[in-house]
Amino acid sequence: MRLLEAAGSHSGGAPAKQLAREAGLPLPTAYHLLRTLTHEGYLRREGGVFVLGAAAGRLAGGGLQQKRRTMIRDSLAHFRDAVGAPVYFAVYREGEIEVVGVSDTPGSPACEEWADFRATGFAHAIGQCLLGQLDESGRRDYYDRHPVEAITPYTVRDLRALENRIGALGRMQPVIERQEYALGTVCAAIPITAGDTAATMAISLPLHQEDRLLYVVDRLRSEVGALLSTLSFSISI
Template sequence: MQSLDRAFELLEGLADAGRPVSLSELAEASGLPMPTAHRLLKFLTGQGYVRQEPDKRYALGLRLIRLGQSASRGLGTWATPYLSRLVARFEETANMAILQGDSCVYVAQVSSPQSMRMFTEVGKVVMPHCTGVGKAIMSELPDREVLSMLDRTGMPARTEHTIVTPQAMLEVLGEARRRGYALDDGEQEVGVRCVAVPVKGLPFLAAMSVSGPSGRVTMDAVDDIAPVIQEVAAEASAAFPAPDRVAALATP
């Protein structure tokens, strides 16, 4: 069991780093002796859960993709009924995303019935600074962690409305914490507005959102949409399966 704990510490360290790292960095971050870290990494590399780059640094292996896809299916099974309620209420697309490393990954979506609608693929990876779900998730983090994340990812402009400075982002996140929801106002895609709230109380950072054309998702409409997403997110969190049921959810 101790070896298993240590192996997962190394995998989580690689995920947190978001880049290939050296043996010495991993050993220092995990507090493991170098020989122990090397032995475990050699085993994980042999199993395909870790890969070693030509420069001898380590990164997460491709075999983890299958596990991630299975877990994502489970999250989609759990989240879809709640997203469907939001679509039935507002007739706009509803999404759920989680934080993986320094990126947000969409794990569930229910599309709007309207012909002109917001669309993103489940599995799509986006940067947190220019999306409603990303800002909702970051609002759950201390400012120092937000700044570290933004330093690693950068803040490229997706549109002319994208927030591109850390200080401006901290101010926006402060407002999001006060009101309980975040907005993407044409920052990822011009003409699209997204209202997002964090899904609190989960063993990972996540957010739910409602998105649509700015002409329909007006600022007046935001006042109606945000409280409903908050309510639905709270219900979803309360119904999140216990650890012994998560594996069952992941079964296709």
């Protein structure tokens, strides 16, 4: 790793002796490791100097993904503790609903995904909030692949009723859903502006705590504003 760091600090590459010196390694050890790193694709030898190879780029990409996951996990845990409820973060990516992260506690568990979240966006607050951020053709594309159907007695009746509900939503208005996806559960989702990506933060509560729903979602909105840059970065990478 020290050899890779040394090579990465020279945009035009560096010879083995210089890399060994900068990494604090004996020259024979450095030669052996450089040959191994070159064979594995982490380095390339060009004109007597070593430069980073394609495998090193993939390693860096993996680091970014790990950083993304860590930032999302820590942010969601902060929101969960601040509002006292399970918190969800989801985006609409490549035509599908993607729940990027969920944070809950044993005493306040998240809603069980008993029906595929991706295919039932019409029934839960997360999906309705994301669909409300799409244009008409984008929503129609989703409905063509995932037709509206009742999955509980409280699910929106049909496509026309769903479109009427979405059309009545204000631009940054939270979406409230009561037992439409899971019996005994109420949910709320707020839209998040992150460039061109439709995103949402959501919370869920057991039905007997419904009187807390509006307070919790208002608290979530105030908390999200402080960490919006973190979420936007997480979406972008």
